[in-house]
Amino acid sequence: MNPNVPTEAAECLSQDASSDWWRTACIYQIYIRSFADGNGDGTGDLAGIRSRLPYLAELGVDALWINPWYQSPLLDGGYDVADYRRIDPRYGTTDEAELFIAEAADLGIRVLVDLVPNHSSWEHAWFVEALASPPGSAARDRYHFCPGQGANGEQPPNNWQSVFGGPAWTQVDDGEWYLHLFDTSQPDFNWEHPEVKDEFIDILRFWLDRGAAGFRVDVAHSLVKAPGYPDEAEAARATNDHPAVGPDHPFWDRDEIHPIVRTWRQVLDEYDDRMMVAEAWVSPERRPLYVREGEYHQAFQFDLVTARWDVEQFRRVIAQGVEAAVSVGAVPTWVLSNHDVVRHTTRYGLPTDADLDRWSLTGPAELLDEARGNRRARAAILIMLALPGSVYLYQGEELGLPEAWDLPLELLDDPIWEKSGRTQKGRDGCRVPIPWESTGPSLGFGDAEPWLPQPASFAKLAVSEQDSDSHSMLSLYRAALAIRSRQPASEVQLEMLDLGFEAGVQALAFTSRGLRCVVNMGADPLPMPEGEVVLCSGELSDDSAAGRVLPSDTTVWMA
Ligand code: NOJ
Numbered sequence: 001m002n003p004n005v006p007t008e009a010a011e012c013l014s015q016d017a018s019s020d021w022w023r024t025a026c027i028y029q030i031y032i033r034s035f036a037d038g039n040g041d042g043t044g045d046l047a048g049i050r051s052r053l054p055y056l057a058e059l060g061v062d063a064l065w066i067n068p069w070y071q072s073p074l075l076d077g078g079y080d081v082a083d084y085r086r087i088d089p090r091y092g093t094t095d096e097a098e099l100f101i102a103e104a105a106d107l108g109i110r111v112l113v114d115l116v117p118n119h120s121s122w123e124h125a126w127f128v129e130a131l132a133s134p135p136g137s138a139a140r141d142r143y144h145f146c147p148g149q150g151a152n153g154e155q156p157p158n159n160w161q162s163v164f165g166g167p168a169w170t171q172v173d174d175g176e177w178y179l180h181l182f183d184t185s186q187p188d189f190n191w192e193h194p195e196v197k198d199e200f201i202d203i204l205r206f207w208l209d210r211g212a213a214g215f216r217v218d219v220a221h222s223l224v225k226a227p228g229y230p231d232e233a234e235a236a237r238a239t240n241d242h243p244a245v246g247p248d249h250p251f252w253d254r255d256e257i258h259p260i261v262r263t264w265r266q267v268l269d270e271y272d273d274r275m276m277v278a279e280a281w282v283s284p285e286r287r288p289l290y291v292r293e294g295e296y297h298q299a300f301q302f303d304l305v306t307a308r309w310d311v312e313q314f315r316r317v318i319a320q321g322v323e324a325a326v327s328v329g330a331v332p333t334w335v336l337s338n339h340d341v342v343r344h345t346t347r348y349g350l351p352t353d354a355d356l357d358r359w360s361l362t363g364p365a366e367l368l369d370e371a372r373g374n375r376r377a378r379a380a381i382l383i384m385l386a387l388p389g390s391v392y393l394y395q396g397e398e399l400g401l402p403e404a405w406d407l408p409l410e411l412l413d414d415p416i417w418e419k420s421g422r423t424q425k426g427r428d429g430c431r432v433p434i435p436w437e438s439t440g441p442s443l444g445f446g447d448a449e450p451w452l453p454q455p456a457s458f459a460k461l462a463v464s465e466q467d468s469d470s471h472s473m474l475s476l477y478r479a480a481l482a483i484r485s486r487q488p489a490s491e492v493q494l495e496m497l498d499l500g501f502e503a504g505v506q507a508l509a510f511t512s513r514g515l516r517c518v519v520n521m522g523a524d525p526l527p528m529p530e531g532e533v534v535l536c537s538g539e540l541s542d543d544s545a546a547g548r549v550l551p552s553d554t555t556v557w558m559a
Contacts, residue, residue, distance in 0.1 A: 022214075022275040022297055022390055023331045024489045025062040026481055027112065029394045031339045032069050032091055033077065034433040037446025044433065046092035046100050048446065052436075053107055055463065059398060059474075060481035063110035065216045065277075067339060069097065070116075073123050075185040076415055077339070077431070079218060080121035084203045094210075101211040110213030112277070117200050118219040119186040127187050135176045142196055143187045144179035144225060145172075153177075159231045160251065164419035179229075181222060181251060183415040191223045191260060204267045213274055220278035220290065220299070223257050226250035253282045261295045277333060284320050291330035298333040298390060305341050308352040309376055309553075311506045311521045314383065315496065318510070322388060322494050331492055332389030336380055337397050343430045344380060346403035349373020360405035360425045374400055375553040378476055378537035379519060382555035383508070385480045386517035388492040393477075396434055399466060400473035403429040404455045411452060428452055435462035479535055483557070487513035499529055516558040518550065525549035531558035 030049060038047025046069070056064065068078035071086040078088070087094050101111045120127055126142050133139035135147075148171060149155040156169035157177055162184075169177040170184045179188045189196045204215070230250050247255040261278075268274040275297040278290045290299040303317040325332040336344045342356045349369045350359060359367065377400060384391055407428055409417075414426030433451070435458040437444030443454055443462055459465075466472035489512075497509035499518065506522030515534060520526045525541075528548040533540065538554040550556055 021062065021110070021273060022277075024388075025390045026060065026385075026484070027063045027065055027390065027392045028056060028059070028061040029065045029067070029338060029392055031067045031077075031395055031431055033067075033074075033451060034431050034445075035395055036434065036436065037442070037448065037450070040447035041090065042442075042446065042448040042451050043090050044445070045090065046087070046096045050096075050100050050103055053104055053109070056104075056109060057107040059478060060485060061109065061393065063112060063213055064104065065112040065392070066114060068114045068116055068218075072121055073185065075121070076183045077413070079116055080119075080123075080183065080186050081116050082121040082123040083125075084116075085206050098210045105211065111211070112214050112216050112275075113207045113212045114218060115200075115203070115215040115276075116218040117189065117191075118222045119180065119182060119188045122185045122187055130178075130187075131172060135174055140176070142190055142193050144190055144229075145176045146229065147175065148177050158229050160229070161232075161237070162419060164416050165421065165424075166419050179225070181219070183419065185415075188222075188225070191225075191256075197260065197263065201263065201267055204264060208268070208271050208274060214268065214297070215276045217276055217278050217296070220261075220296070221253045221257065221280035221282050222251055223260060224254045226254065253280070253286055258289065258292075258295060261290070265294055265296070284324055288324050288328045288330070291325065292328050298331065300333050300335050300392065302335060304334055304336055304380075304384065305338075305344075309348055309521060310352065311508045311519075314508055314519075314521070318387065318494070319496065322492060325389065326492050332387060333392070334384050334387055334389060335392045335394075336384055337394040337430070338392070339394065339431055340427055341430065342405075343394075343401060343403040344397065345370075345373045345377040345400050346405065347373070348376035348380065349402075357424050360403070360429055361423070365406075368405075370402065372553065373402065374473075375538060378473065379521075379553050379555040381477065382480060382535065382537045382557060383517060383519055385484050386510070386512055386515055386555075386557060388489055388494050388512050394430075398474050398477040399435070399461045399463065401432075401434075401461055402455075402457065404432040404452070404458075405429050406455070407432075407452065413452070432458070435459060437464045438462040476535075476537065480557075483515075483535060484513065487515060489513045501526065517555060518558065519555045520550045520552055523552050525551050528556075529558065533557070534559050 033044045035044045036048025036052050038045050038051055069087050069091050070081045071083040071088045072078045072080050087097050104111050129139045130143055146157050147153045148157055153175050156167045160168040162168045163182055168181050169179055171177050180186050181188055232250055236249050277298040278296040280290050280299050287299050290296045301321045307313040307317050321332045349372050350367055354367055412425060412428055414428050416424055416426030432454055433445040435443035435454055438459045442450045443458055466474035494510055494512040499509050501507045507526055508519040510517055518529055527546055528550050534557040536556045538551050543549045
């Protein structure tokens with residue numbers, strides 16, 4: 001433990017905290033490489049985040065989730081962990097992490113650490129040992145090593161594909177193959193192995209003892225693989241639109257995951273106020289299994305990420321999300337963007353049938369209507385923040401940052417670019433460093449060239465530009481979060497409203513958090529419902545004949 005951490009700081013949160021703080025929390029995701037660069041090397045770091053804590057407090061968030069900060073070769077942005085107990089020197093030190101957690105606590109902000117249990121980096125000491133050990137050795141048992149198929153074992157053991165593209169198996173010099181559901185540099189752990197289980201219990205305690213409020217758990221729907229590694233049925237292959245369905249899939253969403261989660265939960269329950277949220281890309285029907293009593297506190301609902309701008313889709317996703325969470329006493333956990341998906345201002349600016357994985361490469365650029373994307377992004381955040389439960393924001397969405405879709409190919413860093421056979425640019429476009437100032441070589445990100453270049457359009461979106469502009473996206477987020485924090489929300493309650501519009505009108509209306517939220521998702525203005533306006537995502541205007549109208553792509557909160 002860091003002796004410099006003031007103990008009152010660590011106590012401050014537990015004193016004023018309700019034990020279920022996460023049930024209604026707004027949690028802000030920090031992609032550490034790209035948030036703020038404190039040491040001038042072009043990469044974000046802990047010093048940068050610490051210097052921006054006042055900004056986060058003013059924004060009004062309750063907690064931060066920090067993407068992996070561990071020692072790593074950064075071949076998958078840090079999701080390739082070489083040492084789970086060491087902060088990468090580019091980001092700072094473990095003592096500094098502890099200091100940061102305490103400083104955030106002083107401002108009433110909790111910190112979630114990203115736990116990556118499905119795989120390590122190939123630079124992890126266990127994998128290095130496994131490679132140096134012969135086939136069949138105990139060191140190889142901590143991962144999935146096995147012989148290949150074919151007369152000389154020259155074919156992969158089965159047909160499993162890596163999420164990033166290509167076979168999920170790589171052959172080593174002695175002929176055995178190892179499993180990696182993601183990049184070649186990310187070997188999957190063998191979760192049947194007792195040492196793997198014990199190791200992760202210890203890692204949980206390591207960060208909980210240092211004040212972490214809990215964990216975002218990476219690829220929570222994998223971990224356990226089917227014995228004998230049977231082929232994956234073609235029809236069962238998961239995609240973003242058709243998430244994994246268990247329990248018969250050989251590597252997604254297997255029932256054997258849950259006893260493991262229960263052992264983690266027991267550890268968290270030994271501490272006050274800690275929580276864990278599952279990144280589980282499973283079907284809405286299977287998601288409640290992850291948030292049953294004794295398991296995760298939350299599981300991300302990615303349904304708003306995959307929903308198109310369409311009233312029926314939003315209505316279904318909202319109703320399903322609320323119902324599924326309530327069925328097991330959990331809370332809905334909403335997300336519009338994260339570091340893996342096209343930023344939502346850009347998503348909403350593209351036609352609903354655009355191929356989001358490929359458009360940044362294939363274009364045409366003219367498909368993108370930036371103004372419409374921005375309008376819808378403003379409307380969408382007021383939908384999400386009115387919903388019951390907890391919300392996750394992704395850094396930069398409060399500035400309305402678009403996807404940097406035209407990054408030069410030679411600068412791409414995401415393994416998806418190569419693994420997809422250069423058919424997809426990958427996720428770098430949503431990971432570009434934050435513009436804090438409208439001028440300077442890195443727009444206030446730091447003193448050096450940033451690790452990814454910022455598009456010219458970022459200058460006018462900088463925090464300094466938006467800070468005192470009452471019409472800016474940042475001001476909208478601040479106002480909405482302030483109102484949200486005052487609205488009662490201990491119960492998960494939502495009622496869909498019928499405002500009497502004709503069938504087919506793209507209007508969504510519900511009450512929740514003591515507010516009436518009305519959305520015009522259509523192209524034509526709608527008559528404004530009666531009531532006092534609390535906040536509106538756009539300008540309310542008068543149609544001289546019809547009176548006050550709710551413009552297209554606009555959300556209004558009413559008392
Ligand atoms: C999900 C993470 O969000 C993503 O960024 C990462 O590439 C994969 N898991 C593998 O860890």
